[in-house]
Amino acid sequence: xxxxxxxxxYLFRKEGQNVTLSCEQNLNHDAMYxxxxxxxxxxxxIYYSQIVNDFQKGDIAEGYSVSREKKESFPLTVTxxxxxxxxxYLCASSGDTQYFGPGTRLTVL
Amino acid sequence: xxxxxxxxxPLSVPEGAIVSLNCTYSNSAFQYFMWYRQYSRxxxxxxxxxxxxxxxxxxxxxxxxxxSSKYIxxxxxxxxxxxxxxxxxxxxLPAGRRALTFGSGTRLQVQP
Numbered sequence: 001x002x003x004x005x006x007x008x009x010y011l012f013r014k015e016g017q018n019v020t021l022s023c024e025q026n027l028n029h030d031a032m033y034x035x036x037x038x039x040x041x042x043x044x045x046i047y048y049s050q051i052v053n054d055f056q057k058g059d060i061a062e063g064y065s066v067s068r069e070k071k072e073s074f075p076l077t078v079t080x081x082x083x084x085x086x087x088x089y090l091c092a093s094s095g096d097t098q099y100f101g102p103g104t105r106l107t108v109l
Numbered sequence: 110x111x112x113x114x115x116x117x118x119p120l121s122v123p124e125g126a127i128v129s130l131n132c133t134y135s136n137s138a139f140q141y142f143m144w145y146r147q148y149s150r151x152x153x154x155x156x157x158x159x160x161x162x163x164x165x166x167x168x169x170x171x172x173x174x175x176x177s178s179k180y181i182x183x184x185x186x187x188x189x190x191x192x193x194x195x196x197x198x199x200x201x202l203p204a205g206r207r208a209l210t211f212g213s214g215t216r217l218q219v220q221p
Contacts, residue, residue: 004152006152031207033208033209035211040117040213040214041213041214042113042115042197042211042212042213042214043153043197043199043209043211044211045208045209048208050207058208088150090152090153094207096158097143097155097158098143098155098199098209099155100145100152100153100154101152102151102152103150103151103152105150
Protein backbone atom coordinates (compact mmCIF):
# COMPACT_ATOMS: atom_id res chain seq x y z
CA UNK A 1 0.00 0.00 0.00
CA UNK A 2 1.94 2.98 -1.31
CA UNK A 3 1.70 6.43 0.14
CA UNK A 4 2.90 9.06 2.56
CA UNK A 5 2.51 8.74 6.31
CA UNK A 6 2.81 11.51 8.88
CA UNK A 7 2.94 11.17 12.62
CA UNK A 8 1.65 12.13 15.02
CA UNK A 9 -1.77 13.27 13.82
CA TYR A 10 -2.04 15.77 16.68
CA LEU A 11 0.85 17.33 18.59
CA PHE A 12 0.90 19.73 21.49
CA ARG A 13 3.93 21.84 22.29
CA LYS A 14 4.77 23.89 25.33
CA GLU A 15 6.49 27.23 25.01
CA GLY A 16 10.25 26.82 24.50
CA GLN A 17 10.09 23.20 23.36
CA ASN A 18 11.40 21.75 20.13
CA VAL A 19 9.18 19.14 18.49
CA THR A 20 9.78 16.83 15.53
CA LEU A 21 7.19 15.83 12.96
CA SER A 22 7.70 12.59 11.09
CA CYS A 23 7.16 12.04 7.35
CA GLU A 24 7.76 8.72 5.55
CA GLN A 25 7.03 7.78 1.93
CA ASN A 26 7.23 4.47 0.07
CA LEU A 27 6.60 5.91 -3.40
CA ASN A 28 10.30 5.89 -4.29
CA HIS A 29 10.18 9.65 -4.91
CA ASP A 30 13.39 11.65 -4.83
CA ALA A 31 11.77 15.00 -3.92
CA MET A 32 10.05 15.73 -0.61
CA TYR A 33 8.49 18.89 0.78
CA UNK A 34 7.11 20.45 3.95
CA UNK A 35 4.26 22.97 3.83
CA UNK A 36 2.42 24.89 6.50
CA UNK A 37 -1.31 25.69 6.26
CA UNK A 38 -3.04 28.32 8.39
CA UNK A 39 -6.84 28.65 8.59
CA UNK A 40 -8.35 30.04 5.39
CA UNK A 41 -4.98 30.13 3.67
CA UNK A 42 -3.19 28.12 1.06
CA UNK A 43 -0.07 26.11 1.68
CA UNK A 44 3.27 27.82 2.21
CA UNK A 45 6.58 26.08 1.59
CA ILE A 46 8.89 25.58 4.58
CA TYR A 47 11.67 23.32 3.22
CA TYR A 48 12.19 20.99 0.31
CA SER A 49 14.68 18.29 -0.62
CA GLN A 50 15.32 17.07 -4.14
CA ILE A 51 17.78 14.36 -3.18
CA VAL A 52 19.15 12.58 -0.12
CA ASN A 53 21.54 14.65 2.04
CA ASP A 54 20.46 17.89 0.36
CA PHE A 55 17.69 20.36 1.17
CA GLN A 56 16.79 23.99 0.56
CA LYS A 57 14.87 26.65 2.45
CA GLY A 58 11.43 27.53 1.23
CA ASP A 59 9.53 30.77 1.74
CA ILE A 60 9.03 30.51 5.54
CA ALA A 61 12.01 28.47 6.84
CA GLU A 62 12.79 30.59 9.92
CA GLY A 63 12.32 28.61 13.13
CA TYR A 64 12.31 25.23 11.35
CA SER A 65 14.95 22.63 10.55
CA VAL A 66 15.00 19.41 8.50
CA SER A 67 17.22 16.46 7.66
CA ARG A 68 17.23 14.02 4.74
CA GLU A 69 19.39 11.04 5.66
CA LYS A 70 17.22 8.48 3.87
CA LYS A 71 15.21 8.68 0.67
CA GLU A 72 12.06 7.58 2.48
CA SER A 73 12.20 10.01 5.39
CA PHE A 74 12.10 13.81 5.75
CA PRO A 75 11.50 14.85 9.40
CA LEU A 76 10.70 18.46 10.30
CA THR A 77 11.73 20.03 13.62
CA VAL A 78 9.79 23.03 14.85
CA THR A 79 12.17 24.91 17.12
CA UNK A 80 11.49 27.34 19.94
CA UNK A 81 12.58 30.11 17.56
CA UNK A 82 9.33 29.68 15.60
CA UNK A 83 7.12 32.30 17.25
CA UNK A 84 3.77 31.20 15.86
CA UNK A 85 3.94 27.44 15.28
CA UNK A 86 0.26 26.57 15.67
CA UNK A 87 -0.77 25.31 12.22
CA UNK A 88 -1.52 22.27 10.07
CA TYR A 89 1.71 20.78 8.65
CA LEU A 90 1.69 18.83 5.42
CA CYS A 91 4.43 16.66 3.96
CA ALA A 92 4.52 15.86 0.26
CA SER A 93 6.63 13.92 -2.20
CA SER A 94 6.79 14.09 -5.96
CA GLY A 95 7.70 12.24 -9.06
CA ASP A 96 5.82 13.77 -11.99
CA THR A 97 3.12 15.06 -9.65
CA GLN A 98 3.02 15.92 -5.99
CA TYR A 99 1.17 13.84 -3.42
CA PHE A 100 0.41 14.77 0.17
CA GLY A 101 0.32 13.02 3.50
CA PRO A 102 -2.61 13.29 5.92
CA GLY A 103 -1.05 16.13 7.93
CA THR A 104 -0.07 16.88 11.53
CA ARG A 105 -1.95 19.49 13.53
CA LEU A 106 0.42 21.28 15.93
CA THR A 107 -0.93 23.35 18.80
CA VAL A 108 1.10 25.46 21.22
CA LEU A 109 -0.17 25.32 24.79
CA UNK B 110 0.47 41.09 -4.63
CA UNK B 111 0.28 37.32 -4.30
CA UNK B 112 1.67 35.20 -7.12
CA UNK B 113 -1.56 33.19 -7.25
CA UNK B 114 -4.98 34.71 -6.53
CA UNK B 115 -8.01 32.59 -5.75
CA UNK B 116 -11.46 33.68 -4.57
CA UNK B 117 -11.86 32.20 -1.05
CA UNK B 118 -15.63 31.83 -1.28
CA PRO B 119 -17.51 30.24 0.35
CA LEU B 120 -19.41 29.14 -2.74
CA SER B 121 -22.78 27.49 -2.12
CA VAL B 122 -24.61 25.70 -4.95
CA PRO B 123 -27.54 23.25 -5.22
CA GLU B 124 -26.90 19.62 -6.02
CA GLY B 125 -26.58 19.06 -9.78
CA ALA B 126 -25.26 22.56 -10.54
CA ILE B 127 -22.19 23.28 -12.64
CA VAL B 128 -19.45 24.80 -10.52
CA SER B 129 -16.71 27.07 -11.83
CA LEU B 130 -13.58 27.67 -9.75
CA ASN B 131 -10.87 30.06 -10.91
CA CYS B 132 -7.34 31.24 -10.25
CA THR B 133 -5.18 33.96 -11.74
CA TYR B 134 -1.41 34.11 -11.54
CA SER B 135 1.29 36.67 -12.21
CA ASN B 136 4.40 34.57 -12.97
CA SER B 137 4.44 33.68 -16.67
CA ALA B 138 7.16 31.08 -15.99
CA PHE B 139 4.67 28.68 -14.38
CA GLN B 140 4.28 25.67 -16.66
CA TYR B 141 2.48 23.03 -14.62
CA PHE B 142 -1.00 23.52 -13.18
CA MET B 143 -2.89 21.42 -10.67
CA TRP B 144 -6.14 21.33 -8.78
CA TYR B 145 -6.34 19.69 -5.37
CA ARG B 146 -9.38 18.89 -3.27
CA GLN B 147 -9.04 19.11 0.50
CA TYR B 148 -11.61 17.86 2.97
CA SER B 149 -11.60 19.35 6.44
CA ARG B 150 -8.55 18.33 8.49
CA UNK B 151 -7.19 16.11 5.71
CA UNK B 152 -4.30 16.33 3.28
CA UNK B 153 -4.98 17.65 -0.24
CA UNK B 154 -5.69 15.06 -2.93
CA UNK B 155 -4.76 15.63 -6.55
CA UNK B 156 -7.73 16.06 -8.89
CA UNK B 157 -6.30 17.38 -12.12
CA UNK B 158 -2.84 17.99 -13.57
CA UNK B 159 -2.04 19.76 -16.81
CA UNK B 160 0.97 21.43 -18.42
CA UNK B 161 -0.47 23.07 -21.51
CA UNK B 162 -3.09 25.57 -22.48
CA UNK B 163 -6.49 24.13 -23.31
CA UNK B 164 -8.93 21.76 -21.65
CA UNK B 165 -8.45 18.46 -19.90
CA UNK B 166 -11.42 16.35 -18.88
CA UNK B 167 -11.69 13.59 -16.28
CA UNK B 168 -15.18 12.37 -15.50
CA UNK B 169 -17.21 15.24 -14.07
CA UNK B 170 -14.13 17.48 -13.83
CA UNK B 171 -12.68 19.73 -16.54
CA UNK B 172 -9.50 21.77 -16.07
CA UNK B 173 -8.89 24.74 -18.33
CA UNK B 174 -5.66 26.69 -18.73
CA UNK B 175 -5.24 29.98 -20.57
CA UNK B 176 -1.56 30.92 -20.38
CA SER B 177 -1.99 34.08 -22.41
CA SER B 178 -4.39 35.44 -19.78
CA LYS B 179 -2.63 33.71 -16.85
CA TYR B 180 -5.95 32.18 -15.83
CA ILE B 181 -6.93 28.64 -14.88
CA UNK B 182 -10.32 27.15 -14.13
CA UNK B 183 -11.85 23.96 -12.78
CA UNK B 184 -15.39 23.03 -13.78
CA UNK B 185 -17.42 20.45 -11.87
CA UNK B 186 -20.50 19.08 -13.64
CA UNK B 187 -23.47 17.53 -11.85
CA UNK B 188 -22.08 18.59 -8.46
CA UNK B 189 -22.74 16.28 -5.52
CA UNK B 190 -22.82 16.91 -1.75
CA UNK B 191 -19.64 14.79 -1.57
CA UNK B 192 -17.90 17.50 -3.63
CA UNK B 193 -18.20 19.84 -0.65
CA UNK B 194 -14.59 20.66 0.21
CA UNK B 195 -11.91 23.30 -0.27
CA UNK B 196 -10.40 23.41 -3.76
CA UNK B 197 -6.81 24.57 -4.11
CA UNK B 198 -5.16 25.60 -7.35
CA UNK B 199 -1.39 25.09 -7.55
CA UNK B 200 1.32 25.66 -10.08
CA UNK B 201 5.04 25.08 -10.51
CA LEU B 202 8.04 26.04 -12.59
CA PRO B 203 9.40 23.70 -15.27
CA ALA B 204 12.82 23.27 -13.67
CA GLY B 205 14.81 24.06 -10.56
CA ARG B 206 12.54 24.54 -7.58
CA ARG B 207 9.59 22.27 -8.32
CA ALA B 208 7.69 23.04 -5.15
CA LEU B 209 4.13 24.20 -5.70
CA THR B 210 2.80 27.71 -5.31
CA PHE B 211 -0.78 27.57 -4.05
CA GLY B 212 -3.82 29.76 -4.17
CA SER B 213 -5.58 30.33 -0.86
CA GLY B 214 -8.35 27.85 -1.70
CA THR B 215 -12.08 28.15 -2.45
CA ARG B 216 -14.52 26.54 -0.03
CA LEU B 217 -17.39 24.84 -1.88
CA GLN B 218 -20.66 23.72 -0.31
CA VAL B 219 -23.07 21.63 -2.41
CA GLN B 220 -26.55 21.66 -0.91
CA PRO B 221 -28.63 18.45 -1.25
